Structures are given as C-alpha cells and as structure tokens.
Amino acid sequence: MNRLFAGLQRTQLYIKSNGRCAMCGCLLNPAKWEADHIQPWSKGGPTEQLNGQALCIPCHQSKMTTHPVEQYLPQKIELRKWQQEFAQRFLDFAGTQAFLEPNDRKAFILNAFPGSGKTIAQLAVAKYLISTGLCDWFTVVVPSDKLRSDFVQVAEMFGLRLYGGTALNVNFNVHHGVVLTYQQLSSETRTSQIAVWTKSHRTFVTADEIHHLSDKNSWGENFELAFEESTVRLLTTGTPFRSDHSRIPWCSYVRISERLEELDLKGSHAYSYGYDDALTDGVVREVDFPTWSGRVQWRVSSPDGTTTDFDHTFDDDLKEIYPDLSEGDVEKLMNQRNRFAVEADTQYIRDQIIAADRTLQSIRQTHPWAGGLIVCQVREHADAMGRLVEELTGEKPVVVHGDVEEAKDKLRCFQQDTTPSRERWLITVQMVTEGVDIKHLRVLVYATNKTAPLFWTQVLGRILRHEQEAPLDQTAVFYQYGDERLREYAKRIHEAIQTHRQLKEEKQPRDSSERGEHTPATVEGLSAEGEGDVHIFGGKEYSAQEVEALTAYANSLGIHPVKLIALLEAAGDTNFWDAAYKAKDQADQAKGQVGNQSVDDSMAS
Structure with missing residues (x-):
C-alpha cells in the first residue's frame, strides 16, 4: 500500500x-x-x-x-493530564482496530478511579473520532436512566447531540449517537434494531461500568450481538471487576494461579488511573474512615422451633470461634452482624448518625452547602433511617429510592442546590451509588451490610469528587462499621484493587438441603451498641483519642483533624504525642483558655 x-x-x-x-x-x-x-x-x-x-x-x-484531540473540543473544555494521556493511547489503539475485520477487533479498557472524570475522557475521544470521520456514530451504554440523562447533558457541552429517550426514535440527520441502558439490551427486538444501526455506520461504542457485562447473562450476550460490527470499542470501569465465573466481552485475561485469572490491564490496549494518581493531581479528595467497634446481638430461629442467640463484637474472629462452620456459613454470620448493627432502631446507628451529623455541621462552617449521604439496605430501611435522622437532627432529610420520576426529581434538586438552606442529608438505597455526580457530598454513613469491594468502592466514589468552589481542604469522611473486610478496603485504598475471576470447578451433586429445599430460618436483631475507636487515613490507623485531642486546633486551621495528625507525623516529630497536645493547648489558648491541661483532661474533653 x-x-x-x-x-x-x-x-x-x-x-x-x-x-x-x-x-x-x-x-x-x-x-x-x-x-x-x-x-x-x-x-x-x-x-x-x-x-x-x-x-x-x-x-x-x-x-x-500526537492526535490533536483538544483542537476539536470547545474552548471551555480543558482536559486533565491523565485524560490527555489516555486519549493519545486510546486513539493509537483505535486506529489499529478500525481497519481490522470485525471478528478480529478488541476493546480498549479505561480503568479510572471513581470521580476522576471518565465521562469527560469518553466524550473527548468521541468528539475526535466523529469530527475526523474515523467514526460517524457514537453509542454509549450506561447502568441507569439517571446516568443516561446525565451523559446526554454533558455531551451537549462537546457539541455532540445524543438521543437519550427510551423509544429509540433516533433521527440520524440530527443525532450524533445514542445513550442506552444495559436494561434496554435485555430485549432481543431492541438488540436487533441496535445491531442494524451499528452495521450501517462506522460505530464507536463505549460501555460504562463494565462489571454489568458478562457472557453468562442476557445483557452481556446481547451487547456482543448488538455491537459485533462496531468499528471502535471502549470499555470503562472505576471499580473492581466481576468476581464470579463470567468473562467480559472482547477482553483478555491473565492466569495468575491454577484457579484464578484477572483482567489484563497492561499494554497498549488499556489505561489505568488509580486513587493515588487522582489524589496527586487534585482530582479527588482524601478520605477519613471513622471505623466503629461495637457489640451486636441477634437471634436465629429454625423452623423446628429451636433458637440460637449470637453475641459478638466486630473484633471477634468468627472463623476461629466457629471452626466447624463452612466458609459460606461464617460469612453469613458476619453479614448478619453487620446488618443488625445498622438497623434504624439500634443505639449503634443512632450514635453514629449523631457523630456524622456533628462532623457535617463542622464541615459546613467552611463549606456551607456541604451534604451528607446515608446508604441503606432496602427501601423500608431507608424510610426508617429518614425518620431517625429527622428525630436526631431536627431536620427532615431527602429520601430517594426507586427508579421513578419523583425520586429522580428529588435527587436532581439535591444535586443542583448548592445553597446553605438545602437539606443536609440525602438517604438512598442504590440510586446514588454509581456514577451520580454530587460534588458537595462530604460525609457518608455506610449503613448497608453489603461488603463486596465493587459496591463499597462505588459508594466511596460518591464523596470523592473534588469541588472547585469549595475550601482548600476538602477531606471527605466515610463512617463505617468495624467489619474486617471494610477495614482492609479502607487501608488498601491507595492500592490498585482488582477482584480476581475464579475459574469454574466441576459441579458436584447437591442434596436437597443444599438446593434450598427447606424452610429458611428467621433472623432478628436484638441490640447493638458501639463507638468510633479508629480512624483510617492514608492507609494507617489513628485512635479516636488522637483525633479528638487535635479537633479544636485543626478546626481553627481549617484542616481536617486526622489529616493534621498525619501531617505532624510526616514532619518527623519524634515525640508525636507532645506535638499533638502542644497543638491542643495552642487552640485552648486561642480561645482565651489556660493550656497545660493534663493528658487525662484532654482525653475527657
């Protein structure tokens, strides 16, 4: 040639x-x-x-x-350094794929931490591909209706008109592309229609949050059918991948042991931007994880009338206490402990909400429109938490659940209202756990018993987005119970956590009890109480007493208390406790009080 x-x-x-x-x-x-x-x-x-x-x-x-991506963007759009790097690597890859036969084409994988700007990155390369003519149709697949409408809105800033309706009445003379939800791919009729569009155009397809895809469900199968003729393919994620036996379409996996493999994120076909990268660039916030210990009591009643009472703290090693139980049964007990700790009628969650609201009100001294989020287990739990928050704070929170217009409108109002008079607290089940951008959320209460790293990281992403108009120190606060898995996630936030894919084993015959052919036991919570004893920050643990000792002084400086401790420690002061209490004495003196309080007095204050 x-x-x-x-x-x-x-x-x-x-x-x-x-x-x-x-x-x-x-x-x-x-x-x-x-x-x-x-x-x-x-x-x-x-x-x-x-x-x-x-x-x-x-x-x-x-x-x-280089590919001059920014020359095709509106002047008001300025790409971050990582977005520029991603765009160059992706477009190099896209050029090699576009001229291959469809069956030979692979997908590029963008793995960017929640809150770092994946939507802008996707739209920037889409604008380039459409403007240069390498592609003439852009299809986006997202997890929810809310994200679909958000994507359509942001695309307008790039001069891209994307159809976001449910009826798929696309006008190819008006629209540059379409935004779909994964749910829409469950229909074979719609899948066939989308496949025709894809085949008749040079289509750039991007799938957002690819853990929703799998070769074992209709969405994954229909996704491949709909876009098997696509010209350029981009898959994005900000969270760990599927941990079941399923594979994600068009991706390569690397075997890491006899029974485990992980997604291949190395090479020219992928770009990763982790939490540390985003933190260094000022894209996301630092996070303080107040982690609460406590004791939980609950009862399991079997169908035969026998009951078993359980009484455990979060420090109890249930695997060691119940060595005869299977790993699955031990995990079930751990989840029951978590569930009944955060029920709306426990002293545990009452005290945690009081502490979280106190933290939020302190943050609002310098960030008056800052908000808090409580993520609940089910709708009934969210409603009960709403009543509890109103009782404890004297202010009615915004409670949203269900993918209906009323809930979307309430969420949109909370999202757009940045006045101090707006409600402090937002309570939800899952509507805000994935991709929803509410930058003024600064405090979060994790009141669900879900412990999967995927879900936990999605929830964390809701309070990470840096807000340009907010104060210099925007440390976020994530209240969680003391489950060992959550503690480990918080410590490892600076690592690139990827869930491995477990290879299938041969299925063994199961008896009727394993198949679930029996009446399930009933489980009820009895009581739960606890307190915050540890703050996890920067991968390290700090005691609640340390944080309390520096709170007044840190507030006077406009710095989050646990961040100030980390800064003092990093300064290399060999006598850290002396430095901490000197700081507290200075704060007391600034208030016109006499310093030189004893350690005991400081602890008690």
Whole structure:
C-alpha cells in the first residue's frame, strides 16, 4: 500500500472537506495543503479515503507526533493530564482496530478511579473520532436512566447531540449517537434494531461500568450481538471487576494461579488511573474512615422451633470461634452482624448518625452547602433511617429510592442546590451509588451490610469528587462499621484493587438441603451498641483519642483533624504525642483558655 495519497485521493479529500482544513476550519490554499492520515501511517493507518483528511500546513505540522484531540473540543473544555494521556493511547489503539475485520477487533479498557472524570475522557475521544470521520456514530451504554440523562447533558457541552429517550426514535440527520441502558439490551427486538444501526455506520461504542457485562447473562450476550460490527470499542470501569465465573466481552485475561485469572490491564490496549494518581493531581479528595467497634446481638430461629442467640463484637474472629462452620456459613454470620448493627432502631446507628451529623455541621462552617449521604439496605430501611435522622437532627432529610420520576426529581434538586438552606442529608438505597455526580457530598454513613469491594468502592466514589468552589481542604469522611473486610478496603485504598475471576470447578451433586429445599430460618436483631475507636487515613490507623485531642486546633486551621495528625507525623516529630497536645493547648489558648491541661483532661474533653 502506498504511503502517500494519490492525485484522485487528494481531490476526494479536498472535496470532502469543502476546501477547508479539517482541524482549524481555515480556507485551504488549493496549491498548498496536506493530505493527512487520521491514524498515522507509522501506527498502522492505511492510505484510504476513510483514514484521510485535508489539513493546512500549520495544523499538519502540529499533528506530526500526537492526535490533536483538544483542537476539536470547545474552548471551555480543558482536559486533565491523565485524560490527555489516555486519549493519545486510546486513539493509537483505535486506529489499529478500525481497519481490522470485525471478528478480529478488541476493546480498549479505561480503568479510572471513581470521580476522576471518565465521562469527560469518553466524550473527548468521541468528539475526535466523529469530527475526523474515523467514526460517524457514537453509542454509549450506561447502568441507569439517571446516568443516561446525565451523559446526554454533558455531551451537549462537546457539541455532540445524543438521543437519550427510551423509544429509540433516533433521527440520524440530527443525532450524533445514542445513550442506552444495559436494561434496554435485555430485549432481543431492541438488540436487533441496535445491531442494524451499528452495521450501517462506522460505530464507536463505549460501555460504562463494565462489571454489568458478562457472557453468562442476557445483557452481556446481547451487547456482543448488538455491537459485533462496531468499528471502535471502549470499555470503562472505576471499580473492581466481576468476581464470579463470567468473562467480559472482547477482553483478555491473565492466569495468575491454577484457579484464578484477572483482567489484563497492561499494554497498549488499556489505561489505568488509580486513587493515588487522582489524589496527586487534585482530582479527588482524601478520605477519613471513622471505623466503629461495637457489640451486636441477634437471634436465629429454625423452623423446628429451636433458637440460637449470637453475641459478638466486630473484633471477634468468627472463623476461629466457629471452626466447624463452612466458609459460606461464617460469612453469613458476619453479614448478619453487620446488618443488625445498622438497623434504624439500634443505639449503634443512632450514635453514629449523631457523630456524622456533628462532623457535617463542622464541615459546613467552611463549606456551607456541604451534604451528607446515608446508604441503606432496602427501601423500608431507608424510610426508617429518614425518620431517625429527622428525630436526631431536627431536620427532615431527602429520601430517594426507586427508579421513578419523583425520586429522580428529588435527587436532581439535591444535586443542583448548592445553597446553605438545602437539606443536609440525602438517604438512598442504590440510586446514588454509581456514577451520580454530587460534588458537595462530604460525609457518608455506610449503613448497608453489603461488603463486596465493587459496591463499597462505588459508594466511596460518591464523596470523592473534588469541588472547585469549595475550601482548600476538602477531606471527605466515610463512617463505617468495624467489619474486617471494610477495614482492609479502607487501608488498601491507595492500592490498585482488582477482584480476581475464579475459574469454574466441576459441579458436584447437591442434596436437597443444599438446593434450598427447606424452610429458611428467621433472623432478628436484638441490640447493638458501639463507638468510633479508629480512624483510617492514608492507609494507617489513628485512635479516636488522637483525633479528638487535635479537633479544636485543626478546626481553627481549617484542616481536617486526622489529616493534621498525619501531617505532624510526616514532619518527623519524634515525640508525636507532645506535638499533638502542644497543638491542643495552642487552640485552648486561642480561645482565651489556660493550656497545660493534663493528658487525662484532654482525653475527657
């Protein structure tokens, strides 16, 4: 294949561009312009009209080493450094894939921590692909209706008109693409319709939060059927991947042991942007994890009338206490302990909400419109928590659940209202756990017994987004119970956590009891109480007493208390406790009080 565009090809490219530079839009000098490869020849781009564009000489020179993504963006859109790096790697990859046969095409994987800007990154490369003509149709698949409407709205900022309705009444003369939900792919009729669109266009498809895909459910199967003829493919995630036996379409896996494999995130087909990267760039917030100990009592009643009472603290090792139980049964007990700790009628959750609201009100001294989020187990639990929050705080919270218009409207109002008069607390089940951008959320209470790393990380992402208009120190606070798994997640937040895929074992015959052919036992909570004893910050644990000792001084400086402790520690003070109490004495003196309180007095204050 020739490297240079021939005379007829140059004429076609000139006519295709209406005699204007495809990048800057200036009128071309008919005798002095460049026939350019959209995907560079050096990176596999063919010398074909589809891969060609007419450029003025200055624009061609600026494009010699990189894809000029930002030249196609509106002036108000400024990409972060990681988004620029991702765009270059992705577009290099896209150029090599676009000219392969459909069955040979792979997907690029973007793994970016929640809150770091995946939506902007996706839209930036979509704008480039559509503008350069490498693709002429853009399809996005997202988990929920709320995310669909949000994506359509943000796309307008890029000059991309995306259809976001449910009826799929797309106008190809008006729209640049469509935003779908995974639920829409459960219909074979719709899947066939989308497949026709995909085949009749040069389609760029992106699937957001790809843990929703699997080769073992209808969404995953229909996703492959709908987009098997797609030209360019991008899969994104901000959380750990599926931990079951399922594979994600178009992805490669690496075997790491006899029975485990993980998604291949290395090489030219992937880009990762972790929490540490985002924190260094000021994209996300630091997080304080007040982790509460406590004692929980609950009762299990069997169908035969026998009852068993359980009484355990979060420090109890249930595997050691019940060595004869299977791993699954021990995990069931742990989840029961978690569930009954956060029921709305326990002293445990009452005290935690009081502490969380006190923290939120302190934050609102410098960030008056800051909000709090409580994530609950089911709708009834959320309603009960709403009543409890109103009782304890004297203010009615916003409670949203159910994917209905009324709930969406309430969520939208809370999201858009950044006045101090707005309600402090938002309570939900799952509507805010994935992709919903409410940057003023600063405090979170994890009141659900779900302990999967995927869900936990999604919830964490709700309070991580850095808000430009907020104060310099925007440390977020994530209240959680003392389950050992959650403590470990909080300590490992700075690591790249990926859930492994467990390879299938041969199924063994199960007896009727294993098949669930029996009446289930009933479980009821009896009581729960506890207190915050540990703060996890930066992968380390700090005692609640340390944090309490520095709270007044930290507040006077406008710094979160546990962050101040970490800063003092990092300064290398060999006598950390002396430094901490000197700081507290200075705060007391600033209030006109006498310092030199004893350690005991400080602890009691």
